[in-house]
Amino acid sequence: xxxxxxxxxxxxxxxxxxxxxxxxxxxxxxxxxxxxxxxxxxxxxxxxxxxxxxxxxxxxxxxxxxxxxxxxxxxxxxxxxxxxxxxxxxxxxxxxxxxxxxxxxxxxxxxxxxxxxxxxxxxxxxxxxxxxxxxxxxxxxxxxxxxxxxxxxxxxxxxxxxxxxxxxxxxxxxxxxxxxxxxxxxxxxxxxxxxxxxxxxxxxxxxxxxxxxxxxxxxxxxxxxxxxxxxxxxxxxxxxxxxxxxxxxxxxxxxxxxxxxxxxxxxxxxxxxxxxxxxxxxxxxxxxxxxxxxxxxxxxxxxxxxxxxx
Ligand SMILES: [Zn+2]
Numbered sequence: 001x002x003x004x005x006x007x008x009x010x011x012x013x014x015x016x017x018x019x020x021x022x023x024x025x026x027x028x029x030x031x032x033x034x035x036x037x038x039x040x041x042x043x044x045x046x047x048x049x050x051x052x053x054x055x056x057x058x059x060x061x062x063x064x065x066x067x068x069x070x071x072x073x074x075x076x077x078x079x080x081x082x083x084x085x086x087x088x089x090x091x092x093x094x095x096x097x098x099x100x101x102x103x104x105x106x107x108x109x110x111x112x113x114x115x116x117x118x119x120x121x122x123x124x125x126x127x128x129x130x131x132x133x134x135x136x137x138x139x140x141x142x143x144x145x146x147x148x149x150x151x152x153x154x155x156x157x158x159x160x161x162x163x164x165x166x167x168x169x170x171x172x173x174x175x176x177x178x179x180x181x182x183x184x185x186x187x188x189x190x191x192x193x194x195x196x197x198x199x200x201x202x203x204x205x206x207x208x209x210x211x212x213x214x215x216x217x218x219x220x221x222x223x224x225x226x227x228x229x230x231x232x233x234x235x236x237x238x239x240x241x242x243x244x245x246x247x248x249x250x251x252x253x254x255x256x257x258x259x260x261x262x263x264x265x266x267x268x269x270x271x272x273x274x275x276x277x278x279x280x281x282x283x284x285x286x287x288x289x290x291x292x293x294x295x296x297x298x299x300x301x302x303x304x305x306x307x308x309x310x
């Protein structure tokens with residue numbers, strides 16, 4: 001959803017390092033034999049993502065893992081080792097696996113350095129905590145340690161996305177390395193309702209974030225909407241937005257030493273400036289706080305927010 005720099009290393013760097021850790025000679029040989037297939041799937045991935053057709057990426061039978069009579073995959077099968085490469089070495093924070101694990105850490109670090117958003121590639125809100133498989137490794141085992149499919153995200157988005165995979169009915173999510181929509185203002189927020197907090201004798205305001213209707217967009221808007229919905233981004237950012245509004249901003253609007261004495265025109269101007277300042281600080285035009293300030297800068301009467309329940 002938010003553009004991140006593509007790692008400067010490839011599957012040709014990560015795969016040999018990972019399989020080198022395998023002790024069992026026959027499994028290791030199997031992984032060596034599969035190397036060219038792994039690389040060729042990576043080429044296909046790149047071709048398809050550039051055409052926005054990643055859902056057409058096939059899973060060659062050579063990578064399939066047979067199932068037992070109960071329909072469960074046979075965990076001892078050699079093809080199960082593709083995901084084990086990720087679990088045992090690539091994501092393992094242990095000194096003896098440092099040659100593989102450094103790639104994992106570089107993906108997380110690159111998500112912070114040299115890019116507009118220093119935060120999760122999906123929500124642009126939480127800090128980067130994990131590496132997410134853009135296409136799930138449970139289905140696309142051959143992508144388990146491929147950097148083009150490994151993106152820096154927060155735990156919440158990683159959990160919400162789970163094993164999402166595109167098909168004929170479900171579009172490919174917005175890819176943080178290959179889709180750039182940072183310059184398009186697609187995020188908007190509206191005031192949802194206010195409810196009375198009886199014990200505190202005040203109103204609690206709630207909001208709803210959504211993907212705007214866009215006239216022009218470099219990718220299909222369905223992909224943005226699907227990413228927003230699948231990862232429950234409204235829940236994610238709304239929690240922080242409502243907390244900020246109800247515990248901070250609403251008090252500033254009343255406090256004469258803060259914003260309380262400003263006219264409606266000056267308040268609208270104040271929020272417009274706040275929004276522009278955040279953008280200049282690198283939050284991006286699609287950060288929840290920018291959208292919130294933007295919404296407020298369009299209000300003509302702020303007295304609604306200064307009311308108390310009678
Ligand atoms: Zn996130």
